[in-house]
Each structure stands twice: as structure tokens, then as C-alpha cells.
Amino acid sequence: MRISRATYVVSSTTLGVFLLSGFGVFGVRATLEEDPSAAAVDPANVIIEDRRNPQLAKTRVRPRDEVEEAEKSKCTRWYGDATFAPTKVRYLEQLLAVRIPPEAILQIQLERLDTVEHCDETSARTVAAGQTAALAGIGVYGARITPKEVPGGDNFVIRVRGTANGKAFEVIRAFVYNDIPVSSVDFPPENAEFRERLRLAFAAAADEIAKIAFPSLSQP
Numbered sequence: 001m002r003i004s005r006a007t008y009v010v011s012s013t014t015l016g017v018f019l020l021s022g023f024g025v026f027g028v029r030a031t032l033e034e035d036p037s038a039a040a041v042d043p044a045n046v047i048i049e050d051r052r053n054p055q056l057a058k059t060r061v062r063p064r065d066e067v068e069e070a071e072k073s074k075c076t077r078w079y080g081d082a083t084f085a086p087t088k089v090r091y092l093e094q095l096l097a098v099r100i101p102p103e104a105i106l107q108i109q110l111e112r113l114d115t116v117e118h119c120d121e122t123s124a125r126t127v128a129a130g131q132t133a134a135l136a137g138i139g140v141y142g143a144r145i146t147p148k149e150v151p152g153g154d155n156f157v158i159r160v161r162g163t164a165n166g167k168a169f170e171v172i173r174a175f176v177y178n179d180i181p182v183s184s185v186d187f188p189p190e191n192a193e194f195r196e197r198l199r200l201a202f203a204a205a206a207d208e209i210a211k212i213a214f215p216s217l218s219q220p
Contacts, residue, residue: 030189039086043097075119095206112161154178164213
């Protein structure tokens with residue numbers, strides 16, 4: 001069977017979308033703590049009761065039950081617990097443990113711990129690269145998409161909601177990453193610079209939660 005040139009171009013575009021927003025995301029792994037022994041530590045002074053819906057702890061792409069969030073970006077990925085080492089709940093525990101007063105106990109009832117990536121720009125760049133490669137094969141050269149041409153951009157959002165020692169909270173921290181070069185065959189969390197920004201965002205969220213639970217930490 002002979003495949004037309006037009007079909008080849010479309011297939012390359014589809015491949016780009018598949019790589020950046022498709023099933024490959026389920027195999028992504030990101031190390032938050034480089035020391036394996038430290039990653040295994042279960043802090044005694046922080047107790048997290050995980051009340052999340054088990055489905056929300058899994059990696060997923062544009063789920064129907066979260067349409068409002070998905071509508072913010074055509075390319076949206078929710079990274080689940082298994083993506084991170086240690087798991088994001090354990091990592092949050094460890095960050096909180098070193099931020100609360102000595103001898104204090106922090107009890108968290110966790111309702112949400114979302115790690116959501118909006119990846120319109122990365123997806124568009126990959127599709128453009130696929131189109132360029134396909135068109136080059138038939139003697140036609142297409143322009144690459146620039147960041148300004150992509151609504152939504154590339155950003156990552158951490159949302160933590162629950163109670164801290166009985167005090168309700170919802171903390172949101174985010175960062176952009178459209179300045180980080182990401183290979184068309186990799187996902188952002190597999191990039192070292194991206195992971196460093198992710199650690200800083202987690203740390204900022206932990207700072208805020210600790211201050212909510214222990215207001216004295218906010219005083220000079």
C-alpha cells in the first residue's frame with residue numbers, strides 16, 4: 001500500500017501530540033530526593049492522613065471529571081504519586097518536618113495534592129518539529145511555532161488542600177518552564193532543571209503550610 005505525502009505529514013503531527021500528551025506520560029519518573037536513604041525516611045513529627053480519592057493519586061491526561069482544569073490548556077497532564085521518588089506525599093512530609101518548631105507535632109488531613117502540567121507550548125513545538133521534518137522530506141519547509149504564538153504556555157502547578165492541625169488551607173504554587181529545552185522524546189519532569197524548580201515549588205508550598213499550622217513562624 002502506498003502512503004500519500006499528505007498522510008505522512010499528518011502522521012508526523014499526530015506522533016508529536018502522542019509523545020507530548022499521550023500515553024507516554026504514564027511511564028514518567030522524577031527523582032525529588034537524590035539520596036535513597038533520605039527518600040525512605042518517615043518523619044515522626046508529621047502525620048498525614050491521606051483522604052484523597054484514590055483516582056486522584058494516579059497519573060492521568062485530561063480526565064472528564066476535571067474539565068474546568070483541563071480547559072485551561074489543550075495539553076494537560078496530572079502526574080500521580082508513582083511519578084515521583086519519594087512519592088509526593090512522603091516528600092511533602094519530609095519538607096514539613098524540618099519547617100515546624102522543635103518537638104511540635106503536625107497533623108495533616110490531606111484532601112488534594114495535585115501536580116498538574118499545562119504543556120501547550122511544548123506540545124506545539126513538538127508538532128511543529130514533526131511537521132517541519134515531514135515537509136522537508138517532500139521539499140517544503142515550514143516555520144517553527146514560537147512561544148508567543150501558543151496560548152497557555154508551559155507551566156506546572158502544585159495544589160495542596162486539607163487541614164493542618166485543624167486549620168483549613170489551600171496552597172497553590174506554580175512555575176513556568178518554557179525557557180527549559182526539553183527533548184521531543186522526553187517529558188519535562190525528566191529534565192534536571194525542571195526537577196529543581198519542582199523542588200523549589202514544593203518547598204514554597206511547605207513553607208506556607210507550616211506557617212498556617214504554626215502562625216509564630218510568620219513573625220519576625
